[in-house]
Amino acid sequence: MMLRTRYDVVLLLGAPGAGKGTQARVLATALDVPHVASGDLLREHRSRGTALGQAARAYMDRGDLVPDDLVVGIILDRLRQGDAHRGALLDGFPRTLAQAAVLDERLGEHNGAVRSAVYVEVSLRVLVERLSGRWLCRACHASYHEVFNPSAAGDRCAACGGDLYQRPDDKRNVVENRIHVYLRDTRPVIDHYGALGVLQRVDGDRGIEAVRADILAAAARPPLLYQPTLSTAAVVRG
Numbered sequence: 736m737m738l739r740t741r742y743d744v745v746l747l748l749g750a751p752g753a754g755k756g757t758q759a760r761v762l763a764t765a766l767d768v769p770h771v772a773s774g775d776l777l778r779e780h781r782s783r784g785t786a787l788g789q790a791a792r793a794y795m796d797r798g799d800l801v802p803d804d805l806v807v808g809i810i811l812d813r814l815r816q817g818d819a820h821r822g823a824l825l826d827g828f829p830r831t832l833a834q835a836a837v838l839d840e841r842l843g844e845h846n847g848a849v850r851s852a853v854y855v856e857v858s859l860r861v862l863v864e865r866l867s868g869r870w871l872c873r874a875c876h877a878s879y880h881e882v883f884n885p886s887a888a889g890d891r892c893a894a895c896g897g898d899l900y901q902r903p904d905d906k907r908n909v910v911e912n913r914i915h916v917y918l919r920d921t922r923p924v925i926d927h928y929g930a931l932g933v934l935q936r937v938d939g940d941r942g943i944e945a946v947r948a949d950i951l952a953a954a955a956r957p958p959l960l961y962q963p964t965l966s967t968a969a970v971v972r973g
């Protein structure tokens with residue numbers, strides 16, 4: 736996929752448990768663009784006490800959601816950094832159609848756009864199975880799974896030796912609710928980028944390696960919107 740300006744982005748979409756974190760790093764490396772996770776950015780701005788971070792904190796301290804325009808402002812600020820001169824891979828945003836509308840509009844002001852939206856599609860049954868078995872490292876936040884990706888160090892983190900723990904919201908009934916909320920909010924986003932001709936679906940119901948291969952293939956494929964239909968027709972005629 737071609738990213739032409741620093742305000743061109745590739746989205747990685749997928750429910751909690753779709754394995755996005757791992758795949759995002761692979762895809763960003765393949766595209767040679769930074770991996771921009773909106774949640775991490777927000778935390779970083781808050782801890783640095785930037786103007787954007789302070790504005791976000793004011794909402795969060797009141798128990799309110801950070802407005803979409805503010806989150807998109809933080810993302811645009813990140814796109815202006817040197818390593819994003821070819822665009823970026825955006826992870827964790829947009830989650831709602833309203834957020835997608837703000838993102839599209841603000842990127843468009845700089846002649847940028849969402850050039851491709853890669854959706855890692857995983858069935859509800861598999862998502863629940865994966866999330867209910869997830870364990871995280873307290874020290875380095877490495878993620879393991881008791882079935883699919885156990886730590887080589889048993890009940891310790893294989894990377895740093897830290898304690899592994901299970902988040903309360905990784906319990907089965909909480910997991911099911913999280914996934915339902917995600918699908919309810921994000922299906923319209925997937926439909927939106929599908930209608931724009933930039934959606935690439937990847938079957939995420941398989942092992943990490945198979946999914947990775949498909950994501951890399953999707954990255955190498957031009958979005959439907961940009962397929963050179965005229966020259967293809969000329970080749971067939973010739």
Ligand SMILES: [Zn+2]
Pocket residue numbers: 872873874875876877892893894895896897
């Ligand atoms: Zn660790």
